[in-house]
Amino acid sequence: MTVTIRPLTMDQLEDLLNGECHYADELEKTEGLFSSQTVDAPLLADQYWQLMDCALAYGVNKDCFRCHRRSPEFAIYIRLQSAQTDGLEAFRLVPLSTFDYCRLLATEFKQYLWSHCSIRLRTSKMMNNTTYLSNGCPFCDVIWGDNFVMRNYRGQGGMFSNSAYDTTPIYIEPLPLFADMMPRQYPNAFNLLSRGVRLDRLMRTRNCPAASRNRVWTRILSGDVSF
DSSP: OEEEEEOOOOHHHHHHHHHHTOOSEEEEEEOOOOOOOOOOHHHHHOOOOOEEEEEEEEEEEETTEEEEOEEEEEEEEEEEEEETTTTTTEEEEOOOHHHHHHBBBBBHHHHHHHHHHOOOOEEEEETTTTEEEEOOOTTTOEEHHHHHHHHHGGGGTTTTOOOGGGGSOOOEEEOOOBOOOSSSSSGSSSSSSSSEOOOOOEEESSSSSSEEEEEEEOOOOTTTOOO
């Protein structure tokens, strides 16, 4: 399975950092329904879900704590529909490191993430010198750890976790589904490093970010395999 993601030009990147996306073929608010129930994430992890949507999510209102330049940060967006509870859907942001840990990211896609999104293996001193696939500044290459990006550690989070950006759009670039339609549990979508996202913040685009044709996933989850 392949996905076409076209490269950002320098002018487009500058527009994106300035909050403009006039170069997109289409930019529209994602359609869908909020969950009909409010349920704590640990309880949702016990549900069986169908994967309905998957995308590369990114936002740009992140100032690097070292060089103070504005840069995008990235995660994977997934939309899950409960196979057990009518009307229950979950809209989640999951770190790229989780997909890499589960050995789902194809080498070609990881190469693209490094060359176009400044996402690569970095070592976190805070996490006892653990090396994992992380966001980072494209200008000074400092690591932006998952604790900051996804959990707003010390109030230094960005687009996904800091309430200061609650009204700022998160852009999603569609990706192929990484699982079949068999109902399964998705515990990694509800762990401490994953987050719910309000549907009204999501803006679907077909032009950014970018790449040539790449294989995204190493395999498609099937049967009773969970994620």
